[in-house]
Amino acid sequence: MFGRLxxxxxxxxxxxxxxxxLVIIMAVLLLLTAVLFDALNDIMEETxxxxxxxxxxxxxxxxxxxxxxxxxxxxxxxxxxKEEAGFDYYRxxxxxxxYESYVAFMEYVIDNELYGVxxxxxxxxxxxxxxxxxxxxxxxxxxxxxxxxVVIYAxxxxxxxxxxxxxxxxxxxxxxxxxxxxxxxTAKLLSALTHTVAAYTVMFACTAIVGYAVFPAAGAKAVFxxxxxxxxxxxxxxxxxxxxxxxxxxxxxxxxxxxxxxxxTRNKVFGIIAPIILIEVAGAIISMFGLxxxxxxxxxxxxxFVGIGxxxxxxxxxxxxxxxxxxxxxxxxxxxxxxxxKRDAV
Amino acid sequence: xxxxxxVNGLTKYYHARRGAxxxxxxxxxxxxxxxxYPGEVVGFLGPNGAGKTTAIKAITGxxxxxxxxxxxxxxxxxxxxxxxxxxxAIVENPDLYQNKTARWNLKYFASISDEARLRKGFDAATPLxxxxxxxxxxxxxxxxxxxxxxxxxxxxSLGMKQRxxxxxxxxxxxxxxxxxxxxxxxxxxxxxxxxxxxxxxAGRGIGVFVSSHQLHEMQLMCDRVLIISHGKIVADKKIEDxxxxxxxxxxxxxxxxxxxxxxxxxxERFGAKDVVTNANxxxxxxxxxxxxxxxxxxxxxxxxxGVSEDEIxxxxxxxxxxxxxxxxxxxxxxx
Numbered sequence: 001m002f003g004r005l006x007x008x009x010x011x012x013x014x015x016x017x018x019x020x021x022l023v024i025i026m027a028v029l030l031l032l033t034a035v036l037f038d039a040l041n042d043i044m045e046e047t048x049x050x051x052x053x054x055x056x057x058x059x060x061x062x063x064x065x066x067x068x069x070x071x072x073x074x075x076x077x078x079x080x081x082k083e084e085a086g087f088d089y090y091r092x093x094x095x096x097x098x099y100e101s102y103v104a105f106m107e108y109v110i111d112n113e114l115y116g117v118x119x120x121x122x123x124x125x126x127x128x129x130x131x132x133x134x135x136x137x138x139x140x141x142x143x144x145x146x147x148x149x150v151v152i153y154a155x156x157x158x159x160x161x162x163x164x165x166x167x168x169x170x171x172x173x174x175x176x177x178x179x180x181x182x183x184x185x186t187a188k189l190l191s192a193l194t195h196t197v198a199a200y201t202v203m204f205a206c207t208a209i210v211g212y213a214v215f216p217a218a219g220a221k222a223v224f225x226x227x228x229x230x231x232x233x234x235x236x237x238x239x240x241x242x243x244x245x246x247x248x249x250x251x252x253x254x255x256x257x258x259x260x261x262x263x264x265t266r267n268k269v270f271g272i273i274a275p276i277i278l279i280e281v282a283g284a285i286i287s288m289f290g291l292x293x294x295x296x297x298x299x300x301x302x303x304x305f306v307g308i309g310x311x312x313x314x315x316x317x318x319x320x321x322x323x324x325x326x327x328x329x330x331x332x333x334x335x336x337x338x339x340x341x342k343r344d345a346v
Numbered sequence: 347x348x349x350x351x352x353v354n355g356l357t358k359y360y361h362a363r364r365g366a367x368x369x370x371x372x373x374x375x376x377x378x379x380x381x382x383y384p385g386e387v388v389g390f391l392g393p394n395g396a397g398k399t400t401a402i403k404a405i406t407g408x409x410x411x412x413x414x415x416x417x418x419x420x421x422x423x424x425x426x427x428x429x430x431x432x433x434x435a436i437v438e439n440p441d442l443y444q445n446k447t448a449r450w451n452l453k454y455f456a457s458i459s460d461e462a463r464l465r466k467g468f469d470a471a472t473p474l475x476x477x478x479x480x481x482x483x484x485x486x487x488x489x490x491x492x493x494x495x496x497x498x499x500x501x502x503s504l505g506m507k508q509r510x511x512x513x514x515x516x517x518x519x520x521x522x523x524x525x526x527x528x529x530x531x532x533x534x535x536x537x538x539x540x541x542x543x544x545x546x547x548a549g550r551g552i553g554v555f556v557s558s559h560q561l562h563e564m565q566l567m568c569d570r571v572l573i574i575s576h577g578k579i580v581a582d583k584k585i586e587d588x589x590x591x592x593x594x595x596x597x598x599x600x601x602x603x604x605x606x607x608x609x610x611x612x613x614e615r616f617g618a619k620d621v622v623t624n625a626n627x628x629x630x631x632x633x634x635x636x637x638x639x640x641x642x643x644x645x646x647x648x649x650x651x652g653v654s655e656d657e658i659x660x661x662x663x664x665x666x667x668x669x670x671x672x673x674x675x676x677x678x679x680x681x
Contacts, residue, residue, distance in 0.1 A: 004457040011454075012443065169441030173514065176406045176437070178430040178460045344360075344409040346437070 002183055009191035013157050022153050026146060026203055033142045034214050041133045041215070057129070057220065058118050059109055068106035075099035082314075090290035090314040097317065101228045101308040108223065108231040120222035120236050124310060125246055125303030127222060127239040134218035136236050139211035140243045143204055144303065147247050150200045151275060154255035158192035159262030159271020162340070166266040175345045185340045189259055189333070196255040197248065204244055227305045227318035239306075246303035253300035253329060254279075260332035264339050287313055299324035348419065350432070350522040350553035351382040351405070355413035358400050374400040376577035377413065382522065382553040387544055389568035390557040391660075393668060397577040398557045399438060402526050405555075406435045418521040431460040434520030436528060440511025444500040448491055448510050451499060452482040452517055459518035466519055485513040489543070504531030512543065523547060525556045529563055541567045565660040573667050581667040585660075598639060599629040601652040608648050615642055629656065 059067075078095040085092075105121065108114075120129040125144065127136040165171035174184060218236035225231045254275040262271020283297035292298055292313030299321040304310045358375040362368050375397040382388045392398045404411035407422055407430055415422040420429035442451045456464060456478045468477050486492045489509035494502070499510065508528055515523055525544070529537045537560075544567055548554050558564050564571055565585060573581040597620075602608050605628040612618040616639065618630035632639070640653050 001458070001461065008454050008457060168444070169439060170443055172406075172408055172437045173441060173455065174458075175408055176430060176433060176435050177455065177458045178427045179458055180427055342410075344403070346403055346408050 001179065002187065005179055005183060005187040006191055009161070009187045010194060013161055013188075013191055013195055015156075018153060018156055022149060022199065026149055026206065029146060029149070030142070030206060030210050033145075034138070034210050037133045037138055037142075038214060044132060057120060058116060060115050061110070061113075064106055064109050064115065068103065068110060071099055071102040071106055075103055087290055090293070091288060092314055094312045094314045094316060097228070097312050098309055101225070101310055104228050104231065105223060105225065105308045108225075112233070114223075114233065118220040119233065120218055120220045122222055122224055122239055122242070122307030125239070125243050125306045127218060127236055129218040129220060129222070129236060133215050134236070135208075135211040135215045136218045136239050138215050139204075139208045140239055142211070143207045143243055144247060146203050146207060147200070147251055148279075150196065150203050150251045151254045151279070152272070153199045154192070154196040154251055155258035155272045155275050156268075157195045158189075158255040159258035159274070160268040161188045161192050161259065162263040163266050163268035163271050166345075167268065169346075171345050181341045182337060185263075185337050189256070189336075192255055192259055193252055196251050200248055200251045204247075208240060223308075225307060228308075228310075242306045243303060246301075246306055249302050250300050253296070253325065256329055256332050257296065260336045263336045290314070292316075293320055294324050296325065296328040299328065347383055349381040349383050349416075350418045351380075351555060352416040353381070353401075353405065353413070354379045354415075356401060356404060356415060357412045358397075358404055358409065360400070374577055375404065375411075378574065378577070378579045379413075380572055380579060380582060382555050384521070384551045384553050385548050386570065387548045387554045387556065387568045389564040389571035390555060390574065391559075391561065391564060391571055391664060392557075392574035396574045396668075398574055399526060401574070402435075402437055402524060402555075402557060406433065406437055406524060408437060431463055431518070432521045433524065434515030434518065434522070435524035435526075436508075436511040436515055437524070437526050439530075440507045440514075442499045442507065442510060442514070445498060447496050447498055448486065448502070448513075449482060449495040451510065452485055452513055453478055455514045456481055456517045463518045463520075481517055485517050488516065489513045490539070505533065505536040508532060508536070508540070512540070516547070521552060523552050523554045525554065527558055528556060529558055529560050537563060561660045561664055571660065573664060575668045581663060583663065596633075597629060597631050597656040597658060598634075598636065599627055599652075599654050599656055600639065600643065600650065601627045602643070603649050603651075608643065611643070611646055611648070612639070615646075626651075 075096065078099050082089045082096055109119075120127055122128070126140040127134065129137055162171070165174060175181065220236055221233050222236040222239060223231060223233055224238065224242065257275045257278065258271050261274035262268055265271065278295075279297050283292065283295050286292055286295045287298075293316035295313075298313050298316065302318070302321070304312065305318045305321070355377045356375055356379070357373065357377050359371050359373055362370045362372050378397075378401060380388075390398055390401070400409070403409040405415055405417075405422075407426055415429070417429040418432040420432060422429040442448075443454070446454075461474065464474070464477055464481060465472075468480075483492070486495050489512055491506065491509055491513065494506065499507065502510065508531065512525065512528065515525070528540055528544075532540060541563065544554055544556065548569075556564075556567065568585055570582070570584050572579050573583075600608060600612075603626065605623040605626065609618075609621045609623050609628050609630070612628075612630055612632065613621060616632045616634040618632045621628060621630040636653050636655060640650060643650050643653075
């Protein structure tokens, strides 16, 4: 029974016009960014000829220790600035966390004597492979931009799934069937998440295909880390996996938020714009009050914990973000279930 | 015989959304009780705002309520899903998925209906897909939409949507069918078709609970009518008893050349009420039979040219019951 309910929702939520629009916009953006990055690559190659050493991705024992020394000093300054700023520190980005990550990175390089080998680094989930655009740089950079498209698609599907039924009156036809309202809510939520995963996967795969078709693979190994720990050296292409996984969390989170907003207000437009307002406006406003780390826009972006140089709201780290994320998602889901279960359908 | 629907003390409050009493708690349905039996067509009548649709929303499990609603033995509050397996309904409008075809809609509703009920009358070995296909075809045939089955619902006329609405209500062989204004938007032919369809369904033992404004139609369609006014049931009558006004009284018209004298006579002799006299006739309400009245008048020396029992239409009853309470108000009482 639940399977049939879920399949029905999948079909109902499939909107040909939304999919066609999404695919066209995605194709245009991929084409434009590929052309742009390619042109950028040419310009960089011309201007950087003979200046390759400025983009140090090969450390010697000496340079590594110099970097470590420098980052430790910067970290000390940041810690002092934090103490001085008091609560104001939380209004800004967390330079302490950022320098901690650089220090940890250089310590990893020194401890493992990664000297004389070309190593790329990952920052905010994006691969930095020295000068020039690589397939992985393109895929992770453009991929993280295009997730906005997927967020909008997810918001349309998830935000409208109940709201449309309320608006068109079909919710009555649906809720007089012998199925529990919780089952209907679950089917709708899972179906919207399925649509989101599918849209995101297609987008990511297309970006990777364009990336590898137009640009060379990075080749060098890269240092990965998570939340300033768990450092490891592995193939640069692994960045695609970490990017895919962390951004998937982000788009699914926005799908859940849109589902809750659209269902609680029974208004599709609100369901669609609420998550986008959260991204663009509310996060910025709340961070001014020093509470950015408790806001879902920050907490839902896990890609920033992959790699070094992470930019976070003051006082945050992965575990705080995870807790904040869990609270927001749980509140949205529980609120939605209660609303569907307890409120009159009409 | 066990009822397919037992409603006991059904009460529903809601908050007024607009108007002067915005935010006030309004009693839309005020402790109504009634039963519907298998094979019976029960009409649910009332002016706009009397609480018809509110009551139907509660009975179909769409809105919360106090009191008790039992559908074919399943208490809606205790076994929501079980009660809904017994039910097919149209609430307000037949709102279907407009961009999908009629067949898609019916297949979808069948697929999320109770499997045991869908399989009734089918071999256990028949795949569910086949069962659903056959049920959909049968339902389309029943409502005469087979030829338009593969067209999008948005191209349908209101009458076709009504018929498709009935088809979705019938898809899993309900024991109780609830139809909210099924004759809305139908032409006279369409209304006649719906009427014979409803009679046919009742003939199969389905209890039908149908709300409508169309009093004449209700009189032809129903076995019994409930009249709701200001959230309360003010009349519960079998159609065959409509002519009896009050306690077994009928309305009688006598043609005679001395109506004023005859009026005094029937007043004294039979305790006639509401006597109205014209030039050559008088009419009155009485519990006496036509035979008694004729005999006594003739013995008393009146020239009697004709005695007849007036047909009391549902409209008369409706007007009397609804208006006796001091006129129609749009909303229930504001507390």
